[in-house]
Amino acid sequence: MGRNIRWLLITGLLLLGIFPLTALLAQDEGGLIPELKLFSKALSAICEAYPGDVAARNLFYEAVKGMMSSLDDFSEFIDPERYKLLEIHMRGEYAGIGAILQIVQERVMVRAVEPGKPAEQAGLRAGDVILKVDGISVEKKSVAEVSALLRGTENTPVVLTVLRDPALEPFDLTVQRQKIQIPAIQDARMIGKHLAYFRLTAWQDHTIEQVDQTLKDFKENGMKALIIDLRNNDGGLLPQAVALAERFLTQGKKIVSVQSKIQEQKKEYFVAGDGEYAEIELVVLVNEKSASASEVFSAAMQDHRRAVIVGVKTFGKGSVQSVIPLDDVSGMKLTTARYLTPSGRMIDKIGLTPDRVVVNGPEGVPGMDHQTLEAIAVLKNYM
Numbered sequence: 538m539g540r541n542i543r544w545l546l547i548t549g550l551l552l553l554g555i556f557p558l559t560a561l562l563a564q565d566e567g568g569l570i571p572e573l574k575l576f577s578k579a580l581s582a583i584c585e586a587y588p589g590d591v592a593a594r595n596l597f598y599e600a601v602k603g604m605m606s607s608l609d610d611f612s613e614f615i616d617p618e619r620y621k622l623l624e625i626h627m628r629g630e631y632a633g634i635g636a637i638l639q640i641v642q643e644r645v646m647v648r649a650v651e652p653g654k655p656a657e658q659a660g661l662r663a664g665d666v667i668l669k670v671d672g673i674s675v676e677k678k679s680v681a682e683v684s685a686l687l688r689g690t691e692n693t694p695v696v697l698t699v700l701r702d703p704a705l706e707p708f709d710l711t712v713q714r715q716k717i718q719i720p721a722i723q724d725a726r727m728i729g730k731h732l733a734y735f736r737l738t739a740w741q742d743h744t745i746e747q748v749d750q751t752l753k754d755f756k757e758n759g760m761k762a763l764i765i766d767l768r769n770n771d772g773g774l775l776p777q778a779v780a781l782a783e784r785f786l787t788q789g790k791k792i793v794s795v796q797s798k799i800q801e802q803k804k805e806y807f808v809a810g811d812g813e814y815a816e817i818e819l820v821v822l823v824n825e826k827s828a829s830a831s832e833v834f835s836a837a838m839q840d841h842r843r844a845v846i847v848g849v850k851t852f853g854k855g856s857v858q859s860v861i862p863l864d865d866v867s868g869m870k871l872t873t874a875r876y877l878t879p880s881g882r883m884i885d886k887i888g889l890t891p892d893r894v895v896v897n898g899p900e901g902v903p904g905m906d907h908q909t910l911e912a913i914a915v916l917k918n919y920m
Contacts, residue, residue, distance in 0.1 A: 576600070598867070605869060611858050615868040622681060623860065623868075632691040634712045636661060638680045645675050645683050651717075659712040661697065668707055669698035691716050718743065724766075725751045728913070729920035731761035740773030740830040745780040752784070752814060762818035762919035764912045768848060772829025775857065782837045784812045785819060785844070790879070792837045795857060797874035802857065818919065819844035820912040823891060828852035832889050836878035839892065846891040847912050855884025 584591055602614040615623060635654025636647050647665045650656040667675055670686040687695060693714050700707045721744040725735035733755040737748070755763070775793075782792045792806040821835050821844045832851050838844035857874035875885050895911045913920065 601869065605871070609856075609872050611854065611856060611870065612872045613870050615860070615870055617866045618681065618685060620862075620866060620868045621685065632693075632714045633684075633688045633717045634659075634661070634695065634714060635717050636687070638667070638683060640680060643677065645678065645680070654717060655712045655715050659710050661699065661710055661712065662701070664701075666700040667697055668700055669696075671696050672698075687714075689714050720747065722747045722751055725754075727755065727758050727760070728764075729762075729916075731759050731919040732764070732913070732916050733758075733760040733762070734764040734766065734909075736766040736768075737770055737831075739770065740775075740777040742774065742777075744773070744777040748781060748784075756814075760817065762820075762916040763814070764820045764822060764909070764916070765844075766822040766909070767827045767831040767835060768822050768824040768908070769826045770828075770831040771826060771852070772831055772854065775830055775833065778830035778834040779806045782834055783808050783810075784814050785817065785838065786841060787811050787815050790837075790841055792879065793833050794877040794879075794881075795874045796877060797857070799873055802859075802874045818916055820915050821846050822908055822912055823848040823851050823889065824897075824908070825849055825852060827889075828854040829856075832884050833876055833878075836882065836884060836889055839889065840879040840882070845893060845912075845915050846889070847893045847895055847915065848891045848908050849894060849896060850891070851884075851889040853884060853886050853888035855887070 580596065583596065584593075598614065598616065605612045605614050634656040635651035636656040637649040637651070639646055639648040645667045647656075647661060647663055647667065649663050650661055667683065669675060670683065673686060675683045675686070689695060691714060694711050695714060697710045697712060698707050699710055719739065719741065721737060721739045721741055723736045723738055726733070728734045735748075735751055737744070752760075752763075775795075779792050786792070786808045788808055788811050790808045792808065794805045795802055797803050819838065821838055823831065823835055823846060827835065827848070828851065832853075832855060835844075835846055835851065839846050855876040856872050857876070858870045859873040861869045861871055863869065875883070877883060893911060893915070895908045897906045897908055
């Protein structure tokens with residue numbers, strides 16, 4: 538192997554942060570040297586014999602993708618663009634314009650504008666087609682790529698070239714970026730004299746703050762029973778699910794156990810003090826898309842007979858993915874742990890069976906479907 542190829546291999550692996558220097562230099566039995574020799578031989582052949590241009594970084598990216606795909610369905614390589622979007626999602630806020638986009642006939646169309654947000658204030662409408670962002674054509678770009686162009690520093694302008702009527706000329710709209718919080722709670726309301734309902738869509742940094750405010754409002758309106766809708770909530774941050782469980786359980790109750798090779802991740806979570814809403818009657822709605830943190834919360838409620846779980850069997854993702862940043866703003870999402878419920882049940886690849894299995898009809902209306910009607914029936918005394 539040529540000296541330049543060896544340098545490329547070692548430098549690339551170090552830049553990506555895949556291996557620490559000590560591991561690269563390890564010569565002991567069971568170290569990485571044999572595997573690195575195999576990899577370097579393949580890399581050498583590609584760089585020296587492939588007739589086209591070779592981008593070393595792309596080769597390393599594909600190598601990491603291959604490693605991750607060999608593990609499980611949830612371990613994956615995250616390229617720089619997706620890594621940035623993942624950070625935004627986990628923070629639960631970003632500086633943008635408050636518009637929801639979709640691709641229609643290969644054009645970027647505004648599906649909806651959020652009330653009171655910059656896009657609406659500037660006059661952007663649902664159905665508008667965005668042609669350019671700050672003079673950059675968005676033709677053939679994905680929603681993720683256009684969203685990245687729209688996001689930026691708070692209180693800075695972004696100019697959109699918009700086509701509203703095909704019979705008229707496009708025009709420019711200047712929109713002032715503002716901090717946009719991604720709501721974790723949707724459709725929060727009292728549906729009976731003492732019965733409250735809210736739909737939780739994400740477990741992100743500010744979820745528990747939003748839940749606490751919602752519960753406070755419900756309590757002031759006479760809440761004595763609650764329906765928490767976790768359908769289609771595919772998970773997020775475990776500490777947020779633990780925090781919500783603490784609101785409904787009494788002191789000393791186990792919430793979840795985390796099994797891991799990483800000592801810092803091995804942990805059992807218990808309720809520190811009596812939850813403020815430990816006496817509230819509770820129903821949790823789940824479906825086949827309820828996963829991860831949603832399953833952790835639901836299982837804790839079920840194991841302690843704290844809530845009636847209604848719906849269909851959950852997804853079965855009882856594993857922890859740690860996001861490991863690499864040195865070039867890409868990252869890896871790696872499975873590093875698995876959950877056990879308070880009673881010791883495994884969730885991963887099994888799922889959670891509700892106490893009352895209810896299948897929605899094809900014409901189910903959000904908020905008033907068969908599953909929600911069953912939840913209301915369980916708590917009918919609070920209507």
